[in-house]
Amino acid sequence: MLNALRRVFKHYEDYHAYGPPRLKAMGYLGAFTYVVFYFLRFTRPNPNLFDDLPARALAVLLFLLMGMREFWPDRLKPYYIRYSYFVLLYCLPCFTVLVALQRGGGVAAISNAFIILCFLVLLTDWRNTLVMLVAGTAMAALIYVATTANPKVPMDLIAQLPAFALIVIGGNLFKADTERIDAERKLRATQALAGSIAHEMRHPLSQLKHSLEGMQDLLPAPGGPQAALEPGQLQALYRHLGHGEQAVKRGLQVISMTLDEVSARPIDTSAFRYLSAAEVVQQAVEEYGYESEEARDKVLVKIEKDFTFRGDETAYLFVLFNLIKNALYYLKPFPDTRVTIIVGDHQVRVRDNGPGIAPEVLRGLFEPFRSVGKSGGTGLGLAYCQRVMRAFGGEIECDSAPGEFTEFSMRFPAISDEEREQHRLAAVADARTMLAGKRVLIVEDDPIQRMATRQKLGPLALTTELEEAADGQVALGMLARRAYDVVLLDLHMPGLDGYAVAEKLRRDPGPNQDVRIVAYTSEPAHLARAKALKCGMDGFVSKPCAQLPLLAALQQAVQNQHGKGSTARLAGRRILVADDSAFNRKAVAAYLRNTAAIVIEVEHGQAVLEQLHAQDGISAVIVDLHMPGMDGLETTRAIRASLEAWSTIPVIALTARSDEPAVAAATAAGMNAFIVKPVDAQVLYDTLARLVAPGAAQTPVTEAALPPEPPPQEGLLNLQRLESYRRLGMLEELIADYVPEMARLVDKLQGAVAGADVQGSIDALHSLLGMSGEAGAQALYQQVRRLYVPLLEEGEWPAGSAWLPELQALARRTEEALRAYCDTASRSAA
Template sequence: MLNAMRRLFQHYEDYHAYGPSRLKTMGYVGAITYVAFYFLRFTRPNPALWDDVPFRVLAVLLFVFMGLRDHWPERLKPYYIRYSYVALLYCLPCFTVLVALQRGGGVPSISNAFIILCFLVLLTDWRNTLVMLASGTGIAAAIYVLGTPDPRLPMDLVMQLPAFALVVIGGNLFKSNTDKIDAERKLRATQALAGSIAHEMRHPLAQLKHSLEGMQGVLPAPGASRESARLDAQQVQALYRHLARGEQAVQRGLQVISMTLDEVSARPLDASAFRYLSAAEVVQQAVEEYSYDTEEARDRVIVQVQEDFTFRGDETAFLFLLFNLIKNALYYVPAYPQTRVTIFVGDQQVRVRDSGPGIAPDVLKGLFEPFRSVAKSGGTGLGLSYCQRVMRAFGGGIECDSLQGEFTEFRMKFPAISAEESERHRLDAIAQARTVLAGKRLLIVEDDAVQRVATRQKLGPLALTTELDEAADGQSALRLLGSRKYDIVLLDLHMPGLDGYAVAEKIRAARSPNRNVHIVAYTSEPAHLARAKALKCGMDGFVSKPCAQLPLLAALQHVVQQPGSQAGNVAGRLAGRRILVADDSAFNRKAIAAYLRNAAAIVIEVEHGAAVLEQLHSQEGIHAVIVDLHMPGMDGLETARAIRGAHEPWSGVPIVALTARSDEPAVAAATAAGMNGFLVKPVDALVLYDTLTRLISGGIGMTPGPEPARSREPQPAAAQEGLLNVQRLESYRRLGMLDELLNDYVPEMARLVDTLREAVDNADVQGSIDALHSLLGMSGEAGAQALYQQVRKLYVPLLEQGEWPTGSTWLPNLQDLATRTEQALRAYCATETRSDAS
């Protein structure tokens, strides 16, 4: 009998497990209705009418408490469903039948019975509807018989029993059919979404598999001797290339999942985290970091910066947007081999144009609706709706023009930022950097003298508050680090002799005051290739060349402000800290525990929420709890509520939620349960360190005036054609570096092109790589954006695969581009010099 009652109540709990709270709404409606109906009786006074005040007051109070669910104490909320069962049983069938019996039936009683039956059918499953009707009627009849001297059965109510039965049976049948239709619709939508996500994930998983196979091909046989198992330098570099591509594939897969979850949950972007971004730099970053199927696909995408501009937004969201548009454009390459993708930057717009099959006019109308996919197998159909939501969050918009058989062009329009706002932002950023980096000692390690001058110029605003030293090579840097204490090392990775990786390893291995110095990699090497090696060597940050002034300052600030940015620094902050990790997956616990033990923390692992409470009761000095939200038995939310409601000395311990979901309801639920942080699986080690360090540590100057306004003369035609990055050159003009640009950069670029030609003539692959590397950094720094993009297209495949570009015209084309770039730079400098003089 008891088990049958439990099963019956379980059906009621399941009925109210999902969707908005109908019970809470019924509480408000019932309380208002019962009060209103009581006073309606006075419109026609009847002294003989039975007064139900005590019973009605009880019903109103039960309804009120049911409606105020959100204001219940946390410790009582688990009992809400049980309370609602008792409240509905009394307020609906019991109270209504009792009033009808006491008043001897009548039209009002019959009407009330029909109303109550309808509500009961809506609020319960059919089993509990029948049980509540029978129980409530029985309780009401008992009260009536025991409290009335001459009880009588109202026959008009009895005559309505067939109609009452029809309401109950018909209502439940109709509701059952509706539920089946909804379930089928949800199932189909779920199947479509799951299938499309699986389709989207095939490519990154295939790329990851390819990377793992590449690693397997490089590794020695398992039974090899110690001598034969050694890897040479070329094999080590190959392993890092495969590792970088594997990490890139994982990142791509996580981006697909994040974008899908964000769009399905319609989670708004956090505008408070927006920052000022260079459109040209973000576009270039997207093109470089996109996970292409082949090098041939990479060559199909080009960037033309007609005029860079600044916009305010979220960098990651805009990268996702561009990744999606690039993916859509390249999708049709197998069927349309002539497809090329050009991304234009200028006039407060970013335009992505492809020469693919185009889109039919009737399809264009609903292109940005969710779950719309155009002539594609697979795909979530969420990408373009996500793009639209991102652009609206930025205050702009996205449009699409297309002509079938010719082109498709997506235009992202950004709100203009005034010159005053842009200048104010620049000055504020410089002032903030000056404050954060005040009193710091910084070492610039760079073998190229021109690059050192450029870097020192960019850091010029810090000169009054920050000490700047220079080293021309790795050995000189180590000597300086051995003689005095530094706070930051800005380290070039590609240097003769000791390269940046070797320098970083020696710094971390040395027992000196500079062992935990902040190291920022500063290089022209592709980010996806260099980042893994840089982090392995113990570096804290990564800055790609070329880098404008503000991003460089921001990178230096970041490593200083992030206490968990480097494992050595984290170890000093988390060493000896007792961290309790709760997850039913042993693999997840093992991964997180390994990260924490690497930071010298003491890790306690448990499998479920009850064990968390046991550990907190039995052990003292636990500094933080990491708990998975989804565990059998007591889940993460219940565990957090139990900790906060225990009123023990450890009830205030920092709690970090661990989950695969990052949607708004999950974050809101974790926050409401008393959690302090949020980690999304798979957990990034640095994010884990930063979160714990901030929570455990309790982390739960004059601005210079603006420059005088100056009128701008029209730029030279070459600059307008996309040869030059005018915004970067404008920053050089403000820094007073135009003379250095003409006297140092331009001749050096010409020399590097000659060096490249000599290396090609001598079939010297490594010499060509070195020349392209230097030319890449030099052209980027000089604002020669077309030359920079062309050099990168040559440099990356040559570095990764050691393969020369196909054809015989690439070198003459590069030489011609370098000549035109030199002419454009000289014309720009001459124009700006005349403008300054006037």
């Protein structure tokens, strides 16, 4: 019997599994109506009417407590559902039947019975509706018989039993049908969501598979002679590793974006920072996972006028990835498709000459689960794009003509010159404060780029010691003689490159074995980052880099150095990790042991409680939400409900999902924080440090806004960068040094191509890439990058013979434009 009642109550718990809004609303509504109905009787006084004030007052109190759940102590909240069951049982069937019996029936009693039955059907499943009706009626009858001298059965109530039964049966049938329709809708939405994720994940998984196959081809056969990899093979192995990591990152981003959109999770505006539209667009085009080199060549970036906007870089990259993906979707049936991304006038436009979109479809294009002629798509991506742009304070629109073009326009709110300048000054001041008294070593073989880097770090000159090294060997000599705080290290240098310098520093004991190393290179980030981290580097900043982002990169490096804060505060702490997956436990435990924390591993919730009882001094519990037996939520409730000293211990959820229902459930259970799988080590450290030692979490560093720029000049130049050079007094020096050097590198490239020297071409393009970017030659920079990345990855020149003359012609036009800009600036200054 007891087990049967438990099973029935479990249905009630499941019925209210997604939070207490209905019960909370009923609590306030019940309290209000019970008070109002009591005073309504005084409009028609009846001295013979039974006064139910004591029983009604109890019902009002119970209802109010049910409505005020958020004010309950945390240790009592786990018992809320059980309490609500008792409240509904007493306040609905028991109270109503008792009052009806005591009043001898009547119209009012019959009306109240109908109302109560309707509420009971709405608030419970059919099993508990019947149980509550039977139990409540029986309780009321027993109380009536025990408290009344001459109990009578009101026949008018008995006469209404068929109507009462009709309400219960019909209401539950109607509700069951509604629930079936809702379940079918949810099933279809789930199927659409699963299909969307599968569709979106197909490409990154294919890319990952390709990378793994490439790595497998390079590895020697097991059991055979263990031959060393040749340099070219080693580079290819790292290239495949970089592509694989990029594919995994893109896949996780797809999942995050989809879940955020489905749950309508708000975008965190506190993490917004000032971003260059041109830089983010260029980053998106470079990092997007293309299916082929042909697809990569179809995307062109045109910078008419860069601008600054305030937003989240990752969210906006998602937007651009989605729009690029949509534009390239029809590449196979429409091989002449071209995608142009245009930056200018506070907007970014993504235009393609694909099949277009019919006018009747445009109106609902940004609605969730709306897809246009795409197998497996749901339109969640475009809905997410709209949410992101609205969070940025902007808007996104689509214009299209079937058979001609499709253009998505993203308009951003203007950032005033005053706001930009205030942010720039604040960022420089922060960097100057953080880097005060520090020694920074700039390692760069190119004297012009060395000079440009030193100029960008000029605001630090009064408080920070800046030194230079012309190559890796000189740098090692300087690093052997004195200690530095940060090394800004170029990766691509003749002789001893940046990778070798970093590896030797980390391997050999010395004053700089733990120095912070920031890689500074024009190599593609997804290819260089894996090698840089493997060699022990701590940060990565791409060339060309504006002044303020470079300062921010150094600032971030020094912050991490100071505080090894998050990790230092974890040393010696006892951390309890609960996860039924041994692999997940070992991964988290390995991260924590790296900070000298003491890790206790268990595989279910009951073991967590046992360890807390058995051991003193546990600082925090990391618990997986989904475990067999006692899951993470139940474990946390049990911890909070205990009367032990550890009932307030920090509890962190380890979960693969962070949607609103999951967050709400974890918060209600008493959890303190979320860590989303796969676990990021730094997020793990920062979260734990914040909870075990309040105030230890690091403040994220934001990139600074770029200064305002003058009107564009035919798209050849990055006038924003040139204007910053002019303010620094470097413009004439730029023309005198950079322009001849770019011409020399173009000639060097021509000679390498004529001699079929692939490595020489890579070296020339690498130097020209960094030089053109620093000089503000944006069109030349973009063209060089389109040539450099495929050549570096595949070791082959572009198809055809026109690419070199086109590059030479572009270099000549760039030189003319640079000289003309310099002449104009000189005349303006005079």
